Amino acid sequence: MALLQIAEPGMSTEPHKHRLAVGIDLGTTNSLVATVRNSIAVCLADESGRSMLPSIVHYRADGSIDVGQSAVLAQASDPRNTIVSVKRFMGRGLKDVAHVETMPYDFEDSPGMVRLRTVQGVKSPVEVSAEILRVLRLRAEASLGGALDGAVITVPAYFDDAQRQATKDAARLAGLDVLRLLNEPTAAAVAYGLDNAAEGVYAVYDLGGGTFDLSILKLSRGVFEVLSTNGDAALGGDDFDHRLFCWALETSKQSPLSSSDSRRLQIKAREAKEQLTICEEAPIHLKLASGDEINLVITREKFAELTAHLVQKTLGPVRKALRDAGLGPEDIKGVVMVGGATRMPHIQRAVASYFGQEPLTNLDPDKVVALGAAMQANALVGNRKTEDDDWLLLDVIPLSLGLETMGGLVEKVVPRNATLPIARAQEFTTFKDGQTAMAFHVVQGERELVSDCRSLARFELRGIPPMVAGAARIRVAFQVDADGLLSVSAREMSSGVEASVLVKPSYGLSDDEIAGMLQAGVERAGDDMAARALREQQVEADRVIEATEQALAKDGALLDATERAHIDEVLAALRRLRDGDDHRAIKTGIDALARATDEFAARRMDSSIRSALTGHKIDEISV
Amino acid sequence: MGVTLSESAAKHVSTFIAKRGKGVGIRLGVKTSGCSGMAYKLEFVDEMHDEDLIFDSHGVKVIVDPKSLVYLEGTELDFVREGLNEGFKFNNPNVKDACGCGESFNV
Numbered sequence: 001m002a003l004l005q006i007a008e009p010g011m012s013t014e015p016h017k018h019r020l021a022v023g024i025d026l027g028t029t030n031s032l033v034a035t036v037r038n039s040i041a042v043c044l045a046d047e048s049g050r051s052m053l054p055s056i057v058h059y060r061a062d063g064s065i066d067v068g069q070s071a072v073l074a075q076a077s078d079p080r081n082t083i084v085s086v087k088r089f090m091g092r093g094l095k096d097v098a099h100v101e102t103m104p105y106d107f108e109d110s111p112g113m114v115r116l117r118t119v120q121g122v123k124s125p126v127e128v129s130a131e132i133l134r135v136l137r138l139r140a141e142a143s144l145g146g147a148l149d150g151a152v153i154t155v156p157a158y159f160d161d162a163q164r165q166a167t168k169d170a171a172r173l174a175g176l177d178v179l180r181l182l183n184e185p186t187a188a189a190v191a192y193g194l195d196n197a198a199e200g201v202y203a204v205y206d207l208g209g210g211t212f213d214l215s216i217l218k219l220s221r222g223v224f225e226v227l228s229t230n231g232d233a234a235l236g237g238d239d240f241d242h243r244l245f246c247w248a249l250e251t252s253k254q255s256p257l258s259s260s261d262s263r264r265l266q267i268k269a270r271e272a273k274e275q276l277t278i279c280e281e282a283p284i285h286l287k288l289a290s291g292d293e294i295n296l297v298i299t300r301e302k303f304a305e306l307t308a309h310l311v312q313k314t315l316g317p318v319r320k321a322l323r324d325a326g327l328g329p330e331d332i333k334g335v336v337m338v339g340g341a342t343r344m345p346h347i348q349r350a351v352a353s354y355f356g357q358e359p360l361t362n363l364d365p366d367k368v369v370a371l372g373a374a375m376q377a378n379a380l381v382g383n384r385k386t387e388d389d390d391w392l393l394l395d396v397i398p399l400s401l402g403l404e405t406m407g408g409l410v411e412k413v414v415p416r417n418a419t420l421p422i423a424r425a426q427e428f429t430t431f432k433d434g435q436t437a438m439a440f441h442v443v444q445g446e447r448e449l450v451s452d453c454r455s456l457a458r459f460e461l462r463g464i465p466p467m468v469a470g471a472a473r474i475r476v477a478f479q480v481d482a483d484g485l486l487s488v489s490a491r492e493m494s495s496g497v498e499a500s501v502l503v504k505p506s507y508g509l510s511d512d513e514i515a516g517m518l519q520a521g522v523e524r525a526g527d528d529m530a531a532r533a534l535r536e537q538q539v540e541a542d543r544v545i546e547a548t549e550q551a552l553a554k555d556g557a558l559l560d561a562t563e564r565a566h567i568d569e570v571l572a573a574l575r576r577l578r579d580g581d582d583h584r585a586i587k588t589g590i591d592a593l594a595r596a597t598d599e600f601a602a603r604r605m606d607s608s609i610r611s612a613l614t615g616h617k618i619d620e621i622s623v
Numbered sequence: 624m625g626v627t628l629s630e631s632a633a634k635h636v637s638t639f640i641a642k643r644g645k646g647v648g649i650r651l652g653v654k655t656s657g658c659s660g661m662a663y664k665l666e667f668v669d670e671m672h673d674e675d676l677i678f679d680s681h682g683v684k685v686i687v688d689p690k691s692l693v694y695l696e697g698t699e700l701d702f703v704r705e706g707l708n709e710g711f712k713f714n715n716p717n718v719k720d721a722c723g724c725g726e727s728f729n730v
Contacts, residue, residue, distance in 0.1 A: 003703060003710025004665050006639060006649060012664040037710075038639045039667065047707065143707040 002145055006038040011383075019149040019381040021179065022140045023187070023373025026129065026153055026167065028087045029209040031055050032367060033136040034374035035144060036383065041191065041371040044143045052366060053139075057131045058082045059120040067135045079104035081118045085210075086132075089114050089125035090170075091163035098233070113166065126170045133174035150179040152377040154369050157183040157215050157226045160399055160444060160454055161486075179380040183398075185215035186224040187372030188338045192360050194219060200333035201227070201325075205351055205359065207314060207341040210236040214317045216325040216332075225417040226398070228324035230317035237273075237341030240307050244269040244298065247306050248284050252294040261288050268294075276300050277343045304346035311350045318354065335359040340366045397422070401478055401486065404441035404450045406431055407535035413478045416446065425477040427493075432546075434466040438474060442488050442501070448532045459501040461490040530583070537586040541578040544590050545571065548597060551604060558603045570596040625678045626651055626685050626695050632702040632711060633681030645669060648677070648684030651700060651713075652691040661694065661728050663713050 005018075022044075025032045030052040034043045043051040050069065058071035059081045066074065074082040083105070089097060094109035106117040115122050133153075140148055153176075155167055164181050171178045182190075185204035189195065194202055199220045206213040213231040217224050245266050249257070257265060268284050275282035281299045288294065322328060335355050342348065342365045351359045363371065397420065402412040405428070414424050430438065438461045445453025464472055473493040480486050489500035548571055556564065574589035628636065628649075640646040652664035668686050671677070676692060678685040687695060698715040718728045 003705065003708055003712055004663060005710050006636070007664075007666045009650070009666050009669050012652075012654070012666055038643075040639060040642045044707070139707065143709075145705075145708045145710075 021377035025370035032370035091166035129170035130173035191372035230321035
């Protein structure tokens with residue numbers, strides 16, 4: 001028989017009407033599932049009472065699949081078929097993945113997303129993630145006593161459309177109905193109830209096992225905007241373990257250990273680190289295979305000293321994220337701590353002293369993201385009071401959407417953090433006389449150059465009536481629906497010809513990692529400006545060269561040989577400069593060509609006026 | 624007689640109220656609906672009504688409205704685990720038959 005949960009006053013549901021919803025933190029190292037029960041968000045544990053499911057999938061030769069704890073050991077025995085940290089491959093091409101050469105996998109660079117050859121055939125990261133999600137779904141259904149109505153799944157704030165779509169696909173494959181994807185820092189803020197707080201700016205400090213992320217969020221009118229993100233993809237709690245491991249080796253003066261001893265000492269180091277969170281000192285005691293013993297005691301103070309540089313290293317991204325957001329530590333209203341490594345007292349002290357306030361630590365930092373996702377899921381399926389409806393968070397565009405314009409520059413049409421659904425339109429025009437077609441290239445990213453952004457789609461508008469350059473008015477409309485699906489349409493206003501494209505983000509077209517792109521967008525603002533100036537001058541040079549060539553072809557007879565030779569020379573000089581990378585030199589060349597053709601232009605004008613007047617009486621001409 | 628909580632149910636209710644941060648007790652009730660005629664109501668209580676009856680069970684206030692008490696007289700609320708699932712269960716001596724899921728019943 002069904003077991004009942006306690007409802008909020010007046011909120012008892014009709015029998016069989018309570019909707020089961022969960023929040024899932026699909027993490028790089030560990031994943032969790034949570035739900036709201038008896039009005040309280042809780043993580044759901046497996047039969048052994050463990051909430052955290054290691055994000056590891058082992059494809060066995062006999063056709064069975066192990067997920068989580070049971071796959072942990074296979075990492076050493078069968079590395080090629082044991083996929084860890086699959087999240088790094090979601091929506092990514094082979095060239096987007098860092099350190100491929102050090103990974104034990106057999107990669108296949110298929111178009112779009114990278115794939116992995118395993119003993120059970122070629123698997124895409126979507127399928128591997130789906131195995132993890134399926135285990136969490138089954139756990140949730142067993143715990144809640146019924147099929148799930150929906151799930152909210154969290155993703156890093158810097159995930160782009162392709163990575164988000166890949167996550168949604170994995171959920172669908174696992175039999176989950178995705179109510180919404182939620183940014184991880186936003187979920188953590190929700191768990192702390194910050195969404196009900198007054199408006200303000202919050203920092204989310206997320207130090208996981210192997211990665212560090214810092215997000216600056218701004219809450220206004222029920223929308224969490226991601227103002228900036230920064231981080232270090234190769235810094236996490238594991239580095240603290242490793243530092244302690246090295247210290248134990250040095251202090252005990254042991255020669256290099258066997259790999260089995262080494263692994264055991266690493267485990268001891270981690271245990272000692274965890275103990276130091278509660279105690280002032282912790283023993284590291286290990287009997288080696290050789291019979292020797294390592295017998296040490298580490299104090300909290302010593303550990304803090306050993307790892308001080310690691311703590312300092314997290315503050316770099318903190319400073320950068322604040323700078324990107326144009327804020328100082330004093331502007332931050334609250335700091336949320338996420339990730340098991342933030343339990344270390346000296347990290348909490350460092351964060352408190354940097355921000356000048358105690359960070360929020362009363363929720364379990366390993367669970368806080370899943371708990372926030374569960375609260376959001378509970379609200380989305382309608383298990384909350386109607387007056388709380390405004391509690392619903394709105395989705396935002398994670399990275400700006402725009403179009404390629406002449407010279408490989410990006411014209412942003414929909415800015416980052418715009419709330420969904422959204423429609424934005426902008427007018428463009430033709431570049432050349434008599435141009436009858438226009439190619440549109442839809443891109444996503446924060447950088448100024450198309451080559452630094454992710455390409456989403458291309459389409460063409462044909463049948464534009466021939467007009468002089470700049471006379472056609474082409475209205476391009478971007479529309480993003482509530483599910484994040486983008487459609488772009490272009491319409492020439494005088495003739496009404498139209499073309500459109502529906503963008504289902506295609507995987508792996510990116511050149512750069514988006515995580516880097518967000519920060520790079522600000523870090524490299526200087527480079528971008530120079531690049532932009534160069535492209536602008538190149539475009540201008542092309543325009544001037546083409547106009548001069550046309551004029552020479554048409555009215556070259558107006559020039560004598562010397563004049564013609566001079567213009568040709570200046571023209572050739574500009575062509576050479578145009579291919580260089582000095583925008584100032586190109587500008588000089590353009591100016592030189594303008595001066596050289598001044599007289600020629602005047603003569604052309606006279607000549608065209610003469611021909612226009614020929615055969616007309618003076619009074620026929622109105623001025 | 625009245626309505627009681629098992630020790631386990633009382634312990635869990637107190638924990639939930641503490642975590643929720645407010646609430647004077649728990650309301651047990653019935654309403655007419657569901658596939659077998661009646662359905663249980665189980666809610667936190669922030670405000671009591673004048674006609675409410677209050678039973679004290681293992682230190683937890685159990686609140687029942689007089690109309691519901693007719694159907695609940697002698698009921699014990701238990702907290703049980705079934706595999707990974709856990710929750711509250713009404714042990715109601717008045718029930719003649721219940722629908723398979725146990726969410727609604729007949730007296």
